């Protein structure tokens with residue numbers, strides 16, 4: 206499989222993430238649940254003059270190779286693990302760590318994943334319809350669209366894709382065109398379901414929402430966030446922080462709900478409303494447009 210990658214991931218909310226994560230500490234032990242290309246890890250290490258230690262996890266082995274390379278000059282200050290953040294407790298145990306000073310989650314897909322060939326995340330290139338962030342396990346996007354019932358597909362596209370008007374039509378179009386093998390098979394099914402007028406009216410590609418929805422389903426993204434967020438506070442030192450950056454209202458809704466449930470017993474909420482990107486940040490990085498940041502502190 207050929208791999209090509211020429212566009213770097215631009216980390217979102219660098220300053221805000223540092224502001225909330227580092228609290229008053231000059232250095233500490235931090236856990237980046239979604240290391241990606243290491244952008245936030247680098248920012249933590251730079252801001253604390255290499256005095257902090259960061260443990261980074263990512264489910265995608267290819268992206269971790271990039272992180273390793275990008276962080277070369279901070280050798281010894283970080284450790285990376287090719288694990289799901291759902292398994293963060295195992296990694297803590299393996300390292301003999303009982304508590305940390307901060308957890309960062311920057312959920313969703315990275316530019317690397319969207320742009321690298323052969324992964325099936327993008328509607329722009331025709332390739333195998335995969336979309337798994339962990340390429341070694343789980344159902345591919347092709348298996349999802351080929352096997353799910355029409356009603357379930359419609360729900361996923363409606364809820365996870367915010368495709369409010371055309372979800373049912375897209376699901377019907379998918380079911381009538383099975384089997385699917387490639388990304389363009391799916392693009393064509395979506396195209397048939399959305400009238401030309403609407404397709405041209407949209408600012409984003411007409412398949413964006415459906416691709417997002419199927420990706421969230423393939424990678425159990427919402428379930429993973431909820432299961433993990435609930436368990437993080439237990440592993441924070443008093444005053445330690447959780448920072449979560451999300452890109453979808455459902456993800457942000459989970460963070461809001463879990464923080465509220467733990468308010469007063471385990472957490473103090475630091476962001477009453479989610480932090481939104483500034484116009485400057487959106488100008489620099491279009492992906493930041495839908496980003497939201499929430500933070501909480503261990504009581």
Ligand SMILES: C[S@@+](CC[C@H](N)C(=O)[O-])C[C@H]1O[C@@H](n2cnc3c(N)ncnc32)[C@H](O)[C@@H]1O
Nearest residue numbers: 216239241242243244245263264289290311315
């Ligand atoms: C938005 S990127 C993170 C970018 C990173 N903060 C940076 O500055 O370079 C999200 C990353 O989360 C990873 N990811 C998604 N689900 C995961 C999971 N369950 N466990 C660990 N990593 C996951 C993806 O592979 C992707 O690399």
